[in-house]
Amino acid sequence: MESANRRLGTFCAIPLLAVLAVSFVAPLTVVAAFSVMPQKVFNLANVPDFSAYAELVRQGYWKSLAWSLGMAFASTIILAVICWPLAYGMSKVFGRFTLVITIAVVMTLFVSENIRLFGWVLTLMKGGLIEGHLRAWTGQGIDGLLYNVPVIVFGLVYVYFPFMLFPLAQGIAMVPDDARQAAADLGASRMQILREIELPLAAPGIVVGSLLSFVLAAGALAESKLLGGQAVIVIADEVETAFTYGQDWPLGSALSMTLILIIGGLSIFGITRVDLDAIMGRKR
Amino acid sequence: MTADPILRLDSIVKRFGSFTALHGVSLDIREGEFLTIVGPSGSGKSTLIRLLVGMDELSEGKNWLRGERIDRTPANRRPTCMVFQSLALFPHRSVGQNIEFPLKIQGVKEHARRERALELMDLLHLPQSYYTKGINQCSGGEKQRVALARALAFDPEILFFDEPLSALDYRLRKALEKELKDLHVRTGKTFVYITHSLEEAMVMSDRIAIMREGQFEQIAVADEIYARPVSRFVAEFMGEVNLFDVEGTTSGGLHGKGVEIHVNGEASEFGVELPLGQKGALMVRPEFVRFLSSGETADFIVRGILRAEYALGSRIQYEVEAADGTRMTVEKLREDRFSGQSGDEVILGWDIENAHMIREE
Numbered sequence: 317m318e319s320a321n322r323r324l325g326t327f328c329a330i331p332l333l334a335v336l337a338v339s340f341v342a343p344l345t346v347v348a349a350f351s352v353m354p355q356k357v358f359n360l361a362n363v364p365d366f367s368a369y370a371e372l373v374r375q376g377y378w379k380s381l382a383w384s385l386g387m388a389f390a391s392t393i394i395l396a397v398i399c400w401p402l403a404y405g406m407s408k409v410f411g412r413f414t415l416v417i418t419i420a421v422v423m424t425l426f427v428s429e430n431i432r433l434f435g436w437v438l439t440l441m442k443g444g445l446i447e448g449h450l451r452a453w454t455g456q457g458i459d460g461l462l463y464n465v466p467v468i469v470f471g472l473v474y475v476y477f478p479f480m481l482f483p484l485a486q487g488i489a490m491v492p493d494d495a496r497q498a499a500a501d502l503g504a505s506r507m508q509i510l511r512e513i514e515l516p517l518a519a520p521g522i523v524v525g526s527l528l529s530f531v532l533a534a535g536a537l538a539e540s541k542l543l544g545g546q547a548v549i550v551i552a553d554e555v556e557t558a559f560t561y562g563q564d565w566p567l568g569s570a571l572s573m574t575l576i577l578i579i580g581g582l583s584i585f586g587i588t589r590v591d592l593d594a595i596m597g598r599k600r
Numbered sequence: 601m602t603a604d605p606i607l608r609l610d611s612i613v614k615r616f617g618s619f620t621a622l623h624g625v626s627l628d629i630r631e632g633e634f635l636t637i638v639g640p641s642g643s644g645k646s647t648l649i650r651l652l653v654g655m656d657e658l659s660e661g662k663n664w665l666r667g668e669r670i671d672r673t674p675a676n677r678r679p680t681c682m683v684f685q686s687l688a689l690f691p692h693r694s695v696g697q698n699i700e701f702p703l704k705i706q707g708v709k710e711h712a713r714r715e716r717a718l719e720l721m722d723l724l725h726l727p728q729s730y731y732t733k734g735i736n737q738c739s740g741g742e743k744q745r746v747a748l749a750r751a752l753a754f755d756p757e758i759l760f761f762d763e764p765l766s767a768l769d770y771r772l773r774k775a776l777e778k779e780l781k782d783l784h785v786r787t788g789k790t791f792v793y794i795t796h797s798l799e800e801a802m803v804m805s806d807r808i809a810i811m812r813e814g815q816f817e818q819i820a821v822a823d824e825i826y827a828r829p830v831s832r833f834v835a836e837f838m839g840e841v842n843l844f845d846v847e848g849t850t851s852g853g854l855h856g857k858g859v860e861i862h863v864n865g866e867a868s869e870f871g872v873e874l875p876l877g878q879k880g881a882l883m884v885r886p887e888f889v890r891f892l893s894s895g896e897t898a899d900f901i902v903r904g905i906l907r908a909e910y911a912l913g914s915r916i917q918y919e920v921e922a923a924d925g926t927r928m929t930v931e932k933l934r935e936d937r938f939s940g941q942s943g944d945e946v947i948l949g950w951d952i953e954n955a956h957m958i959r960e961e
Contacts, residue, residue, distance in 0.1 A: 497655055498688035500676045502702040502754050512701070516692045 344576070351569035358565060368570035377554055377571060384551040385578065387465065387540075388533035391472035392526050395480040398473070399525070403484035408493070414485075421478050429475055433542045436471065437462065440543070463545035471539035476529040483528065487521010488514070520590040527586050531579050551575055604667065606631040606790050607652070607758055612661035614647055614814075621647040622814045624661065629758065629792060634784050636793040636801040639811030640837070645794045646685075648811070649760050652792070653682045665757065682760040685767075687747040689735045695721075695746050696731035702754035720749040723786070725779075741772050748780075752787065761793040765800065777803045798838060802826075810834050826885075828956050835883050835958060840917075840929045842889065843958075844882040848874030856882060858924035860901040863952050872957040881958040886917065886931035888954035891938045891946055898949025902928060906944045920946060 352364040355371060372378070406414040424432065439445040442460035451457040461467060491514050499509045515522070537552040551571060558568030605628035614622040621644045629635055639645045650656045652663070654675035663671040670678060681702075689698050699717040700708075708716075718728055724745040730738070738746060744764060751759055761780075765773045781804045784791050795801055801808050802822045809819040810833075818830045829835040832843060846856035854861045854874060859882065867873035874880050884900070892898060904922040911917075916937055918930040928948060932938055940946055 492686075492688070492691075494684050494686045494688035495690055497675070498682075498684060499690075499701070499705075500674070501653055501655065501681045502750070503676050503705045504701075505676060508705055512704075513690065517690075 347569045347572050347576075349569075350565050351573045353566040353569075355566050356564050368564075368566035369574075371567055372570050372574065377551075380549050380551045380554045381571075381574065381578075383465075383548045384534050384536075384575075387469050387472060387548075387550070388530050388536075391469050391476065391533050392480075392530045394469070394473050395476060395529050396484070396522065396526060399477070399480045399484050400488075403481055403488050403521075406481075406485045407489035418482075421481060425478060430538055430542070432475070433471060433538055436474070437542055440467065462543055463547050465544070465547055468540050468544040468547065471543040472529075472533045472536060475536070475539060476532050479528040479532060480525040483521045483525035484518070485521070487518035487525070490521065491517040523586045523590045527583050531583065534579055535575065604631075605629055606666060607792075608662075608664040609652075610662040610664075612648070612651065612663060613659045614644075614651060614656070615659045620814060622651075622658075625814070625816060627809060627816065627819065629790060630807075632788055632790055633806045634781070634791045634793065634804055635807050635809060636795060636805035637809045637811055638795055638798055638801045638837070641796055643811045644814040645796075645811050646762060647814075649682065649762050649792070649794050652758075653680055653760055654678045679757040680760060681751050681754045681756040682762060683747050683751050683764045685762045685764060687743055687764060689743060689747055689750070691735055693735065694731065695726070695733045695735065695738065698735060698746055699749045699753050701750060716753060717749070720752055721745075723752070723783075724749050740768050741776065744768070744776060748783070752789075756789070758790045758792055761791065763795050766795070766797070773800075780804060810837060812837075829883070829958065832881055832958055832960075835881070840886045840931070842884050842886065842928050844926070846874065846880055846882045846957075848876045848878050848880075850876060854882070858902060858922045858926050860903075861899070862897070862901070863899050866952060870952045870955065872952060872955050874957065874959065879960050881960065883956045883958055884950045884954055886929040887915075889928070889930045889948050889950050891930070891940070892949045894947070896947075896949070899952040900950050900955060902948045904928065904946060904948065906940045906942055906946050908942060920948060 346360075349360050351368055352366055353360065353362050353368070354365050355367050402417070406417055410417065437444070440461040441447070442457070442462075443451075444460075447458055447460060495513055495517065496509055499513045504512060535552050537550065537556065540548060540550045540553065555568050555571045555575075558564050558571060562568070607629040609625055609627045609629075611624040611626055612622055613620065613624055625644075625648060637645045637648065647656070651658045654670070654673055654677075658671055661671070662669060665679070690701065693701070696714065696717050697704075699720055700713040703713040703716060714731075718731065721728060721730065726742065726745050726749065730742070735743065735746065747764065765776055768776065777800055780791075780793075784804075793801070793804065805822060807819060808822050808825050810817040810825065812833055817834050818825055820828075825834060826838050829838060835841045835843065844856045844859045846854045846859075846861070849855045853863065854867060854872070863872075872882065882900070890898065892901070902920075902922050904920040906918060907921050907927075908919040909916060910919075912931075914934055915931050916934055918932070918938060918940075920928045920930060922928055930938075930948060
């Protein structure tokens with residue numbers, strides 16, 4: 317019975333596997349293959365060398381990579397810290413009011429990311445909503461708030477907020493109330509409960525939320541372009557440039573592969589640390 | 601009992617919005633006793649225990665632990681702890697880590713923690729190899745022991761129990777009841793136990809407090825509560841009982857519907873007298889009722905028809921319909937089985953020393 321079920325399961329998975337192979341594995345393979353081609357070629361019929369990777373190191377592309385990963389890391393930490401209280405409230409305190417917050421946060425996703433970021437540009441730019449009012453009221457202007465690294469991080473935090481909030485709320489919902497109460501009853505302070513009970517038990521939610529926001533933020537482009545101007549160049553920007561203006565597919569592929577390997581490694585590391593089944597709803 | 605109480609509750613009131621769960625509850629818990637609070641669900645016993653461990657705040661009243669006011673002290677600063685109904689074990693921790701949790705919180709060194717945990721596991725008959733076992737790999741009974749060990753590791757002044765055995769099957773429950781009582785003797789700690797099961801209360805407790813609608817009906821030792829309940833509620837809650845409405849008569853005797861009463865002066869001697877015109881409920885437990893042969897007499901007699909017979913294992917229970925329609929229950933040991941058929945006319949009788957009077961306003 318068991319093995320019959322298993323065989324049926326494999327059989328049913330075939331269509332999805334086929335779709336994944338065509339839509340996901342195939343392009344990746346092409347990118348991987350291009351990344352080892354000599355520079356500036358447009359087909360795969362060449363002798364592989366690793367000149368694109370050498371170029372990546374030589375031209376200082378690692379700086380863009382470091383900026384992307386650094387800002388993604390910063391925004392993930394900030395997101396985790398600011399989302400925790402709200403997620404906690406949503407799963408333990410607010411009751412029906414949680415629905416209102418959920419709808420409000422989801423509604424922001426109805427508007428395109430670029431349009432929302434332009435909204436922030438209008439708000440933050442010199443002569444914009446904030447600076448303009450300030451100058452009109454006080455007669456004293458300030459420098460524009462745009463085009464620096466903190467504002468890019470702010471943009472990342474703003475855009476990927478839902479991707480941290482919902483998994484986190486789900487994770488916190490998995491912390492049984494009685495475990496928290498028992499810990500308090502056994503003498504644990506609020507901080508000790510957080511460290512010993514809530515963080516470990518909500519870990520699947522924290523990991524999923526962090527991975528989602530980190531992965532998305534590391535590959536993000538719009539925030540640095542719109543809010544950051546040219547303050548820093550992020551890796552996604554470099555990839556785009558290599559494929560378009562640069563006309564250097566192997567370089568673009570090498571940059572992509574590097575990003576994919578780093579993020580993939582981090583994801584696998586994260587996912588193997590926690591019990592994902594728990595958050596996906598399967599009973600432990 | 602001259603010793604000061606370890607925990608004193610003085611007119612504790614708890615309200616949830618417009619609903620009052622506890623109506624001024626007072627109780628002295630004595631050092632080292634096993635006190636069980638029994639009541640049907642919704643009687644407020646769980647609310648009370650949550651107040652006593654500090655998980656909820658009381659609305660009114662005072663509460664002292666060894667002479668010190670603790671009613672505003674949060675749960676984590678009280679030297680008491682509770683074994684939850686759900687046990688509330690930490691699923692992400694091993695058996696050993698669960699037991700050591702309170703010690704870790706107190707900052708006890710790892711080596712000393714481990715030693716204490718193994719000691720407690722020994723006390724609770726958990727094999728040492730369980731130290732590294734995951735909580736979810738333990739059986740129900742093992743989880744109970746882990747929860748108990750964890751509570752004992754905290755070394756509380758008072759250990760509270762919120763129906764921890766209710767989810768277990770009958771045999772395991774019976775075994776753990778006895779173990780718990782044994783543990784109480786061995787640790788010498790004050791145990792306060794909450795249950796809706798009278799049997800559990802009777803087996804384990806020194807004293808029983810019966811709770812009803814947010815108030816204590818009676819607080820006494822088990823035998824006292826069983827033999828001399830103060831109200832119909834307690835009488836009925838404490839198992840099968842026969843009750844008759846009676847009234848005091850001019851001659852100092854008793855008059856009742858459906859029951860022949862052959863007592864006069866001696867009623868006061870046994871505490872079953874009633875002043876003229878006062879109403880009461882005359883009580884007798886089923887095991888004290890005899891089947892009388894013709895000519896035999898007793899202080900109280902009821903005539904009726906045998907309606908049913910139920911085998912309860914070691915005992916047999918009989919249901920008799922009295923002449924006025926009231927139902928009576930009689931219990932006999934299997935060896936004293938009554939040889940009557942359903943539909944037979946029977947005469948039931950009992951003596952004054954087995955009777956009890958519940959006085960009513």
